[in-house]
Amino acid sequence: MRRIGVLAALLLALGGCSSDQPTSAGKPSPTALRGAPAPLAAVHRQANDLLGGGPDAFRRRLHDLRGYPVVVNKWASWCGPCRGEFPYFQRQSVKLGKRIAFLGVDSQDNHGDARSFLRQFPVSYPSYEDGNLGIAAVFNGVQAFPTTAFYDRHGALAFVHQGAYASERKLAQDIARYAG
Numbered sequence: 001m002r003r004i005g006v007l008a009a010l011l012l013a014l015g016g017c018s019s020d021q022p023t024s025a026g027k028p029s030p031t032a033l034r035g036a037p038a039p040l041a042a043v044h045r046q047a048n049d050l051l052g053g054g055p056d057a058f059r060r061r062l063h064d065l066r067g068y069p070v071v072v073n074k075w076a077s078w079c080g081p082c083r084g085e086f087p088y089f090q091r092q093s094v095k096l097g098k099r100i101a102f103l104g105v106d107s108q109d110n111h112g113d114a115r116s117f118l119r120q121f122p123v124s125y126p127s128y129e130d131g132n133l134g135i136a137a138v139f140n141g142v143q144a145f146p147t148t149a150f151y152d153r154h155g156a157l158a159f160v161h162q163g164a165y166a167s168e169r170k171l172a173q174d175i176a177r178y179a180g
Contacts, residue, residue: 033098036098037068039064040068040101042064043101043125044125046125047125050106050129051127052128053128054128054130055134055137058128062151062155065101066154067153068099068100068101069100070155071092071103071151071179072104072141072150072151073102073104073105073147074107074141074145075104075106075145076108077117078113079145081145081164082164085164085171086123087121087168088168088171089102089104089123090123092175093124102123102124102125104123104125104128105135106128107130108130108133109129109131111129114127140157146163146164147160148165149161150175158179159174161174
């Protein structure tokens with residue numbers, strides 16, 4: 001009977017190590033985004049940074065990016081669905097980063113946990129710290145984790161996707177439709 005209990009515990013532990021865990025796309029190549037226009041290059045120079053400044057700093061950045069579509073991903077290190085879709089943003093931001101801006105918004109998170117998460121899932125763009133959902137409110141993204149907002153070239157909010165993307169293909173389709 002004891003062996004059955006040990007075997008059951010072992011199987012449960014192994015079940016938690018399934019391949020359902022997201023795999024990071026890895027650190028972007030330093031040359032992948034070389035030659036990006038100046039406003040986008042400024043975003044890439046802050047790759048993987050956690051920025052302060054709240055809603056005002058976020059709005060200023062959106063203003064500075066007028067002329068380019070912007071994809072904003074609200075995430076948190078504790079959010080399982082955020083972790084699941086994060087590799088999609090890693091890859092899409094490198095693939096499209098010379099013509100589309102990507103920004104992150106780390107909401108209701110612990111600074112240390114967020115830094116650790118970004119070491120595991122490095123991105124080619126910065127994230128704004130948003131402890132009280134003030135930035136998320138700018139794009140009507142307070143209801144769900146994660147949330148993705150799409151801004152057009154004129155700085156107008158074009159679409160808000162509540163919840164996680166089930167596939168990178170679906171994210172790419174929404175980028176093409178709302179930010180392409």
